[in-house]
Amino acid sequence: MWVYEKKLQYPVRVSKCDPRMAKFLIEQYGGADGELAAALRYLNQRYTLPDQVIGIVNDIGTEELAHLEMIATMVYKLTKDATAEEMKEAGLGAHYADHDKALFFHNAAGAPFTATYFQAKGDPIADLYEDIAAEEKARSTYQWLINMTDDPDLKDGLQFLREREVVHSQRFREAVEILKEERGAKKIF
Amino acid sequence: MFTYRKAYRPYISPWDPCPPLLVKTYETPPQLYMGFQPMGLPQFNSREALRRGTLWPALFAPYTNPYKDAKGGVCDDGGTPMDG
Amino acid sequence: MGGPRWTDEQKKAYYKLMKEIQTVDFVLVELNLYLNTHPDDQQAVQQYNEFVQRSAALKNRFQSMFGPLYGFGNSYATCPWSWKEAPWPWQV
Numbered sequence: 001m002w003v004y005e006k007k008l009q010y011p012v013r014v015s016k017c018d019p020r021m022a023k024f025l026i027e028q029y030g031g032a033d034g035e036l037a038a039a040l041r042y043l044n045q046r047y048t049l050p051d052q053v054i055g056i057v058n059d060i061g062t063e064e065l066a067h068l069e070m071i072a073t074m075v076y077k078l079t080k081d082a083t084a085e086e087m088k089e090a091g092l093g094a095h096y097a098d099h100d101k102a103l104f105f106h107n108a109a110g111a112p113f114t115a116t117y118f119q120a121k122g123d124p125i126a127d128l129y130e131d132i133a134a135e136e137k138a139r140s141t142y143q144w145l146i147n148m149t150d151d152p153d154l155k156d157g158l159q160f161l162r163e164r165e166v167v168h169s170q171r172f173r174e175a176v177e178i179l180k181e182e183r184g185a186k187k188i189f
Numbered sequence: 190m191f192t193y194r195k196a197y198r199p200y201i202s203p204w205d206p207c208p209p210l211l212v213k214t215y216e217t218p219p220q221l222y223m224g225f226q227p228m229g230l231p232q233f234n235s236r237e238a239l240r241r242g243t244l245w246p247a248l249f250a251p252y253t254n255p256y257k258d259a260k261g262g263v264c265d266d267g268g269t270p271m272d273g
Numbered sequence: 274m275g276g277p278r279w280t281d282e283q284k285k286a287y288y289k290l291m292k293e294i295q296t297v298d299f300v301l302v303e304l305n306l307y308l309n310t311h312p313d314d315q316q317a318v319q320q321y322n323e324f325v326q327r328s329a330a331l332k333n334r335f336q337s338m339f340g341p342l343y344g345f346g347n348s349y350a351t352c353p354w355s356w357k358e359a360p361w362p363w364q365v
Contacts, residue, residue, distance in 0.1 A: 006342045008362045009299070010239065011292060056309045063302060073363040143216065147254045162252055163242025167306065170220040170248060174310040177225050226307070228314045235324075239296045244303035 002062070009066040010160050012073040013153035019090035021149050022078035023108060028071045028145070028161075030105030030113040033137040035071055039064035041118035041134060045127050053124065053175040057131070060168050067161055072103055074157060128176050135169035193218050193250040210256065218250040283338070287365070290335045294342075297328045 028034045042061030046054050079087070079101050087096040094110065105113035118134070121127050142162035146155055194214050201209045230245050238244045241251070279287070304321045311317060332342055340355040341348035350356065 003343060003345060003347055006356075006362060007291060007294060007298075009295065009302070010242075011288075011295060012363075056306070059306055059309060063306075069362065076363050139216075139218070143252050146252060147256065159251060160240075160242040163249065166218050166220050166250060167243050167248055167303070170223060170226065171306050171310055173220060174225050178310065226311070228311060229316065235296045235300045238303065239299040244300060244307075 002065070008070055008073060009063070010070060010157065012070050012077070012157050014074060014077045014157075015151050015153040017078065017080070017082055017086070018149075018151065018154075019079045019082045019087050019092050021151070021154065022075045023090060023092050023095070024145060024148055025071060025075050025078070025108075026103075026106065027108040028138070028141060029068065029075060029103065031107035031141070032117040033134060033141055034107070035064050035068035035138075036105060036113060037117040038134055038138060039068060040115075041120075042131065044118075044120055045131075048120070048122050049124050049127065050179060052178050053128070056171055056175045060131075060171060063164070063168075067164065070157060070161065074154065075103055076101075078154075124179055125176065128172055128179070131172045132169055132176075135165045135172065139165035139169070191217075191222060194255065214255045216250070216252065219248050223247065287339055290331065290338070291365075294328065294331050294335060297324055297331060300324050301328060 030036055039061050042057045042064065046057045046061065049057055079092070082090070082101075084096060087093060087101075095104070098104075107113075119127070119130055121130070139162055142158050142165065146158050146162070149155055149158075193216060195217055196212050196214045198211060199209075199213050201211070226245075226247075230247050232238070232244050233241060233246060233249075241249050243249050301321065301324050304317055304324070308314065308317055308321065336342055336348055340351060340358060344356045348356075
């Protein structure tokens with residue numbers, strides 16, 4: 001099971017009410033390479049991975065839940081006190097009509113989250129390569145988001161999240177190296 | 190010494206409707222080069238680590254918008270990790 | 274934020290202590306992921322254990338001032354039960 005901590009992994013600040021940016025950020029909430037997809041992908045894969053790498057995938061999946069909460073916090077703060085008019089002007093009129101300010105798991109274009117965003121092949125190399133690719137894609141998304149904002153506080157949080165993708169990619173790459181080792185086989189032959 | 194940003198020049202047609210970006214870039218961050226992380230690498234102090242998103246300088250590669258002032262072309266040098 | 278009962282002084286203390294916890298716990302996250310692929314790095318294990326101690330001390334202080342950081346038996350409870358009280362992490 002999981003233990004909830006009444007704290008964010010990193011202090012999230014935004015310096016202005018900016019529902020337009022919230023609309024873009026939702027990509028990392030309910031999009032194909034977002035934090036929800038990442039968390040679910042890893043936490044689902046771990047059941048059928050070799051023991052040597054379960055811990056790696058389990059713990060990165062857990063950290064993704066913390067990132068999901070950070071993204072949600074950004075979206076919440078960026079829209080919290082926006083008026084209906086401001087939501088409409090930011091291109092969130094359709095969202096507002098259905099959800100008010102509630103967060104919803106969809107991407108920046110409004111497509112609802114789907115389990116088909118990630119795979120579970122059962123082949124550890126195939127799964128870990130997907131994980132590495134997922135981290136690089138999420139890193140890219142953070143870059144495109146950083147390119148679209150001039151809010152220094154928001155940028156700061158996005159930079160943190162982007163750097164975490166770099167570290168996760170590194171650990172998944174190491175997991176592949178661990179599986180390439182002959183260790184177990186040496187004893188058998 | 191390698192860089193964490195690479196650059197290339199996209200083909201420019203006389204019929205391209207927008208003012209061309211002369212140079213495009215992409216990121217090649219440290220995890221592409223590190224291999225299995227060696228033990229005992231230097232660390233940031235804890236405050237810096239949180240601020241930067243990693244404990245290890247060797248994995249730290251901050252991103253800045255390379256196209257900020259790029260209309261009509263700049264960022265020509267293939268980049269350093271810090272530029273932009 | 275901060276519920277009506279918090280003074281400015283308390284708010285300042287909240288942010289400061291929270292940041293310190295986030296700082297120490299971040300090192301623990303990094304070392305945890307690292308140790309998953311480097312289980313024999315004795316120095317890193319030692320550093321991990323040092324930070325476990327620092328984290329526990331900071332959290333004790335924080336919780337004595339602002340209530341529990343954990344539910345489900347991972348923090349001692351107060352009377353009245355204050356786990357359910359705002360502010361929640363996304364509100365501060």
